[in-house]
Amino acid sequence: MERETKLKAVLVIADGMADRPLKTLNWKTPLEVARKPSLNHIAKTGICGTIDPITPGTPPGSDTATLALLGYDVYKTYSGRGAFEAIGSGITISKGDVAFRCNFATINEKQIVIDRRAGRIANEEAKKLALSLQKAKLETSSAKFLFKNTVEHRAVLVLSGAKLSAAVSDSDPEQTGEKVSQVKPLEETAEAKSTAKILNELLNKFGEILKKHPVNEDRVKRKLPPANFILCRGAGTIPNIKTLPELYNIKAACIAAVPLIRGVCKVAGMKLINVKGATGTIQTDFAAKAKAAVQALKTNDFVLLHVKATDVASHDRDAKLKISLIEKVDSMIGYILDNVDLETTYLAVTADHTTSTLTGKHEGDPVPIAIAGYGVRSDDVDKFDERSCAKGGLDRIEGKSLMPIIMGLMGKTRKFGA
Amino acid sequence: MERETKLKAVLVIADGMADRPLKTLNWKTPLEVARKPSLNHIAKTGICGTIDPITPGTPPGSDTATLALLGYDVYKTYSGRGAFEAIGSGITISKGDVAFRCNFATINEKQIVIDRRAGRIANEEAKKLALSLQKAKLETSSAKFLFKNTVEHRAVLVLSGAKLSAAVSDSDPEQTGEKVSQVKPLEETAEAKSTAKILNELLNKFGEILKKHPVNEDRVKRKLPPANFILCRGAGTIPNIKTLPELYNIKAACIAAVPLIRGVCKVAGMKLINVKGATGTIQTDFAAKAKAAVQALKTNDFVLLHVKATDVASHDRDAKLKISLIEKVDSMIGYILDNVDLETTYLAVTADHTTSTLTGKHEGDPVPIAIAGYGVRSDDVDKFDERSCAKGGLDRIEGKSLMPIIMGLMGKTRKFGA
Numbered sequence A, B: 001m002e003r004e005t006k007l008k009a010v011l012v013i014a015d016g017m018a019d020r021p022l023k024t025l026n027w028k029t030p031l032e033v034a035r036k037p038s039l040n041h042i043a044k045t046g047i048c049g050t051i052d053p054i055t056p057g058t059p060p061g062s063d064t065a066t067l068a069l070l071g072y073d074v075y076k077t078y079s080g081r082g083a084f085e086a087i088g089s090g091i092t093i094s095k096g097d098v099a100f101r102c103n104f105a106t107i108n109e110k111q112i113v114i115d116r117r118a119g120r121i122a123n124e125e126a127k128k129l130a131l132s133l134q135k136a137k138l139e140t141s142s143a144k145f146l147f148k149n150t151v152e153h154r155a156v157l158v159l160s161g162a163k164l165s166a167a168v169s170d171s172d173p174e175q176t177g178e179k180v181s182q183v184k185p186l187e188e189t190a191e192a193k194s195t196a197k198i199l200n201e202l203l204n205k206f207g208e209i210l211k212k213h214p215v216n217e218d219r220v221k222r223k224l225p226p227a228n229f230i231l232c233r234g235a236g237t238i239p240n241i242k243t244l245p246e247l248y249n250i251k252a253a254c255i256a257a258v259p260l261i262r263g264v265c266k267v268a269g270m271k272l273i274n275v276k277g278a279t280g281t282i283q284t285d286f287a288a289k290a291k292a293a294v295q296a297l298k299t300n301d302f303v304l305l306h307v308k309a310t311d312v313a314s315h316d317r318d319a320k321l322k323i324s325l326i327e328k329v330d331s332m333i334g335y336i337l338d339n340v341d342l343e344t345t346y347l348a349v350t351a352d353h354t355t356s357t358l359t360g361k362h363e364g365d366p367v368p369i370a371i372a373g374y375g376v377r378s379d380d381v382d383k384f385d386e387r388s389c390a391k392g393g394l395d396r397i398e399g400k401s402l403m404p405i406i407m408g409l410m411g412k413t414r415k416f417g418a
Helices: A037-045 A062-069 A081-088 A123-133 A190-211 A214-221 A244-248 A259-267 A286-297 A309-315 A319-339 A399-409 B037-045 B062-069 B081-088 B123-133 B190-211 B214-221 B244-248 B259-267 B286-297 B309-315 B319-339 B399-409
Strands: A008-014 A047-052 A098-107 A113-115 A144-149 A154-160 A229-236 A252-255 A302-307 A345-350 A367-372 A396-398 B008-014 B047-052 B098-107 B113-115 B144-149 B154-160 B229-236 B252-255 B302-307 B345-350 B367-372 B395-398
Touching (some): A037 A319, A123 A214, A302 A319, A345 A399, B008 B286, B047 B399, B062 B259, B062 B399, B154 B229, B319 B345, B367 B399
Parallel strands (some): A252 A302, B008 B302, B047 B395
Antiparallel strands (some): A098 A229, A345 A367, B098 B113, B144 B154
16 A cells, blocks of 8 residues: 555643532533644544543553553553653663662651652652662662662662562652651562562662761751652553554654653653753743654654643643643644645544533543544544544544554554454 | 541332333323422433433343442353342341242142242241241251241241352242242252252252141131142342442332342441331331431431332332323422432432333333433433433433432542553
8 A cells, every 4th residue: 555654643641630519610621621623623623532441441551551542551560650750761771670769767766757759859869869879789689770860859779680560559648747658569470579588678768878978968968858768659660562563563752741741751662852942841932842753753654742841730620721831732622733744644532531620630531532534534523622522423432442543543453353 | 538527318219110102092101191390390300311221221120220220231240140038138147148039939749830929829828838948947958047938928037157158040040830849959060960950859858848838728728729839039149349338338218018129238338317108009108208217317328219019010010000100209309309418319210120011021121211410411301201311411321320420410429540
């Protein structure tokens, strides 16, 4: 098929963009209220529907939702957040390694957590502390470790070089005023027991190093909370999945600023594109991301464009901000519409999950989806929002069905049967 | 979230309420013909759809349908009707026990079934017979048994105290004029073989006791069919499932008169509420059930209100009766609407399956669903019936998705991923 060889697709995922109707918006959702000509154009010219990212009613994480929207069965493949976070932060992880998300935190002498973020410690200070922590010596195991700070109080820890397991509990109580938890094995295996032991030893050693570290002495002098303990959570290994290039014989790229999403995309075999000004915050440079996506299409068959901002506004329960960010997403998509050829490029838009501006949490309600492009079975829907898209021709599909549908339009899915 | 801690839900299941269009109703369904302002109000203010209780085209039993609507995967968890029936009749069953539904029946000297219900023998007579049967002694096994009459000709048999299996055939041919069947193992296991042997021995011993029992001598004198044999069917064990309180951290209660449904709800960890006048028949006290549901909401997070009457009318192929019973269900729901606060309570209405008034049987067609409450994505549907709800925003969902959807609205589902 000559036509198929040059077909491309862009998938825009606006994190947490879907919502529930809000009383303060006269029982409309932020998407229903926002001015969004470009999103509506995709809905009007394309085929619409709703997606259960995981299963109906199940609130997805951003990692599981993205994995699902990339076509993977998360119940079979998801192996914890830690590895995605580490890979997304540029750390190389091998099969068998176990990775954790870590926080520099402030605890008191009774090991009660006073500040889970050590006053959002600055990158430079965290880096100095991390370099010192890397010198810690494990005594009871031959395991190796890598500790790396990422942004502010955030860090990543990777264990390797021993028989390890991700089936261990968190040391992070996830709440101030609670005591630091001992890490415990979550399975009755030698690997899980040994991993828990290694981790407890390491976290104690880290604590000793941090306690007397000059950076912390200085922070105390400046009346800032010392970063005197490392909390860790989300143990994970690399999931055993086939990459998108393997599955569909495509070149795929990802434009995302959030390390977690970058990690998922990297594992899925996508090229990570760095965009100046793309920050994963509400101040991100939407235009720069749009330009990068159009650029990336020239050398890739499939480009995922992920925007975090809409989720941030939802977690902050700020409907007005969410509406204005949806309008920025819309402008971003407008640029893509203006600069790609819909004769040869499919443009799909969705959210990775519903984040309720009322509860400030991820919810299990489905998300809207619209796909525009050559030969799609366009329907009567002319607005991109939760309720309009529910009337669309795609009906209600599972998250893991989206990628095969897009790849199917591009002629990249394989026939099953003869 | 303060709001979420006080959220509640009521699920009303009208047994077999869904139907197919009937020629005698000018190709409308009983639901489409019935006057039902309260059901329509839920459809109008809520989100609607259709549900395949099991899978499209599969006629569900009332036990499997209820299990599915409570969120369970019946293909993985269903373990036969017997145990539910026994538990719902107030009998305690332990793991490993095998329970059967039994009938007092009338057979002739050639073991041909003359009357599967022994002339719907009265409760008092059945009780006397059951007490005598309980004295039977098994000779070839150390297994124990419990035999208990329930309503009229119905009874329950529970085997315990040995290695048993539910993989045995029925002795009940389910048709008059047929010979009583020998119980056979349905698997090549020692447990199944032994269970079949025990059952055959026991049923023969029961037959001997019944043949010469004074109650039956008296029945013969009164020209009534003697209850001279026990037919059994539906071997079942307790399914290995997590309860609703375990899954969602809720307190759940059930208002149902039918033992089978009560058994399912009990196994799902729900409190069984007894309502005076709730009979599981077409004469049931609908108003008393509605009041009990409103009352139960005060101390429970989730209340299932089950009504059997609509199914009875369908099996009797009486469309007029079915319509009048749907109108009674509607009044019942009207009382609930008047007495709960939809700001904090979700109200969902559905049927457990389609029962065709034409065929008098359970059918595999989907059933309508409507969910009203705070923040649901209400749609354009304004009538509660099979065809109107099919246009709704929920689209077509699986039975097992309903409970997570309701629990998701209440903030009770757990996030998968991070």
